[in-house]
Amino acid sequence: MNPLDLEKLKYPIGKFEAPQEYTSEYISAKIAIIESFPERLRKEAAHLTDEQLNTPYRPNGWTVRQVIHHCAESHMNCYIRIKWSLTENNPVIKAYDEALWSELPDSLTMPIEPTLNLLDGLHFRLAYIMRNLSPMDLEKSFIHPENNSEYHIRQIIGMYAWHSNHHLAHITSLKKFKNWM
Incomplete structure (x- = not known):
């Protein structure tokens, strides 16, 4: 397979690009993407x-x-990381090995309906807490131990909106390629 084709399959919407400025309009638009993700995913996968x-x-x-189970696991970690950032001073979060998690029986064989239901409640909570963040809250942060980088909540909102669309595009691109529409 051509490396460019493989890159397009890996990143069907491109890689995440941080904005120059995190405006309130940008934050609101990304929260809307996060909020709507479970419904959009269910429509494509159920x-x-x-x-x-x-x-x-x-x-x-x-x-x-x-992919579907990974979204729930990743977004649960996002929720916890936001809560840590809001309640602790720049905590060092716990990383997890998503590749190893994806090889566990629940990721390999479990029906998707319980995970779709989990995403409904989780994304309601994510959107709720995100909509109620003050400008000061958006500046709160955590340290990721794998690269010792600091991530602010404002960045996380953009990254997880991208992450939602990124994995949804994996599914919609495959459906289109396989003519499952």
């Missing part, structure tokens, strides 16, 4: 067969099922 759910979105990539 009717898929087990065979379709077990199809990788790219060569040597995760299956659709793994």
Whole structure:
């Protein structure tokens, strides 16, 4: 496979690009994306067969099922990281190995409906807490131990809106390629 084609399969909407400025309009738009993600994901995935759910979105990539379960796991970590940032002074968060998590039985074989339901409640909470952040809260941060980088909540909102759309595009691109529409 052509490396450019593989890159397009890995990043169908491109890589995350941070804005020059985190305006209130930018933050509100990203929160709306986060809030709508579970409904958009359900629309694209709820009717898929087990065979379709077990199809990788790219060569040597995760299956659709793994992608869906990964979104819940990643976004749960996002929620906890925001809560830590709001209640502790620049905490060092715990990293997790998403590749190893994706190989556990729940990611490989569990039905997606419980995860879609989890995402409904989780994203309601994410959007709720995000909408109620003050400008000072948006500046609160955590340290990621893998690269010792500091991430502000304002950045996390943009990154997780991108993350939602990124993985949704994995599914919609595969559906289009396989003519599952």
